[in-house]
Amino acid sequence: MEFPEDLKYSKEHEWVRLEGDTAVIGITDYAQDSLGDVVYVELPAEGDAVTRGETFGVVESVKAVSDLYSPVSGSVVEMNDAVVDGPEAINEDPYTEAWMLKIELDNIEELEELLSADEYQQFIEEEK
Amino acid sequence: MVCIRFLKALQSVLDSRITVLYETHKGLGARFVDFAGWRMPVLYSGVVEEHMAVREACGIFDVSHMGEIEVSGPGAEAAVQYIASNDIERIVDGQCQYTLVCNDTGGVIDDTIVYRRSADNFLFCTNAINTDSVFCWLLEKLHGREGVEVIDRSGEYAQIAIQGPASLDIFKIAFGIDTEEIRPFRFIETTVAGSLAIVSKTGYTGEQGLEIYLAPASAPAAWDALMAAGAGHGIKPIGLGARDTLRLEMGYPLYGYEITEEFGPIEAGLKRFVALEKGGFIGQKAMVERAEGAPKSVLVGLRMEGSGVPRTGYELFSGDKAAGNVTSGTHSPALKYGVAMAYVAPEFKEPGTRLNMQIRKRSVECTVVAIPFYRREKK
Structure with missing residues (x-):
């Protein structure tokens, strides 16, 4: 399983990549592996607000439904249509092709509360 | 009986039982789930991959959690006829039959396959979750009958299923036994991996295949022999996840979902497994009434038109x-769209009827369709 060093991670298994003032978010390799074959994703539209720790969407695998929890607060500036049309990308390439939202951050300092790649890996080891 | 049932319920809460193949599954990288008091593999490589292996090659399943209850003695056939909905007199030695054990109101205690080994020996294969209920029900309802003995043999059998187009070839490579000529719902008693075994042409996937009942001590060797024989034929171990998607594509009912103590065979479209005309059996009067009356709900298949x-x-x-x-x-992994079974009011049962399904905050269109959803391409 891969956990790129340049990303931040939440305990709800989302990742964040900072691009200028914009946060790109998706779910981690660990999350996609636990879910199994993803067949459906529901994401908010451009302009919608998301709040750190609250649900912003749903991802469904063949066997289960899981809520997505936002790792940051802000407003959605772009939603990845390609991942809605082809949700299997989440299993194949969770960090690049399967980004979910680009979010204009309310407060960039929120990122400091997220985990580093090492901290996240340690967290999932403990969770197992 | 209440006492035994209570203790078993308590035991299953305290710790899930494991099958004799538990270590084998661990070695194959299985993920486990607690199911009906058992710790069972839910998946190995992934539900979709496993599902397609069964449709295209062969899958091997540990179904040792299922129960086996024997009814034997000179009065056994009459006892089975009284307990179960189907007509046991229609089958001969070496044949088995899908049948329902119903309660007095025509609801279902369990759906089972009953094996006729001889005129005085029958074996019910029960759902894991219902084994104790069926056993207690049989003891209670057959109490005082002459010449009938009811024994829970569940501990004496492990059960392995192999399903898929390559399954019979793999079985032959592993054990040198040709099962090509065995017809559906027939079985042989033979030796598999050093154990006396029942090998039946049955399954829960819609593919051809076998279910093998054998001594627990021989199950790991039998599993390994099948895996080795199937290595070049695309065999994959299959968890409960794909077992569920496979049975759903076929529209097979699952106890607790499509059939319950409330929804019986009449509502679930299983009337052909109820011999309403045969001599007296438990639930007969209620089921005749249900069959003659207007049902409140009917089981149908649904195909999703929108995403969800x-x-x-x-x-x-x-x-x-x-x-x-x-x-x-x-x-559905094979069809690549959503499929469901549902109870609907009779006015909506006709194929082609459009309905809306509420999925969280969205309303998604679906269509009533005939079951099975999936049909194997004819060779």
Whole structure:
């Protein structure tokens, strides 16, 4: 399983990549592996607000439904249509092709509360 | 009986039982789930991959959690005829039959396959969750009958299923036994991996295949022999996840979902497994009444027209009018769209009827379709 060093991670298994003032978010390799074959994703539209720790969407695998929890607060500036049309990308390439939202951050300092790649890996080891 | 049932319920809460193949599954990288008091593999490589292996090559399943209850003695056939819904007199030695054990009101205690080994020896294969209920029910209902003995043999059998187009070839390579000529719902008693075994042409996937009942001590060797024989034929171990998607594509009912103590064979479209005309059996009067009356709900198949995965309990509407509820659903790996089974009011049962399924905050269109959803291409 891969956990790129340049990303931040939440305990709800989302990742964040900072691009200028914009946060790109998706779910981690660990999350996609636990879910199994993803067949459906529901994401908010451009302009919608998301709040750190609250649900912003749903991802469904063949066997289960899981809520997505936002790792940051802000407003959605772009939603990845390609991942809605082809949700299997989440299993194949969770960090690049399967980004979910680009979010204009309310407060960039929120990122400091997220985990580093090492901290996240340690967290999932403990969770197992 | 109440006492035994209580203790077993307590035991299953305290710790899930494991099958004799537990270590084998661990070695194959299985993920486990607690199911009906058993710790069972839910998946190994992934539900979709496993599902397609069964449709295209061969899958091997540990179904040792299922129960085996024997009814024997000179009065056994009459006892089975009284307990179960189907007509046991229609089958001969070496044949088995899908049948329902119903309660007095025509609801279902369990759906089972009953094996006729001889005129005085029958074996019910029960759902894991119902083994104790069926055993207690049989003891209670057959109490005082002459010449009938009821024994729970579940501890004496492990059960392995192999299913898929390559399954019979793999079985032959592993054990040198040709099962090509065995007809569906027939079985042989033979030796597998050093154990006396029942090998039947049955399954829960819609593919050809075998179910093998054998001594627990021989199960790991039998499993390994099948895996080795199937290595060049695409065999994969299959967890409960794909077992569920496979049975759903075929529209096979699952106890607790499509059939319950409330929804019986008449509502579930299983009337052909109820011999209403045979001599007296438990639930007969109620089922005759149910069959003659207008049912409140009918089980149908649904195909999703929009995106979304149907799940148990989702509500169905026709306009603003409540139409019914989903009993089970999934995203079909072979068909690549959502399929579900649902109880709907009879006015909505005709194939082609459009309904709306409420999925969280969205209303998604679906269509009533005939079951099975999936049909194997003819060779």
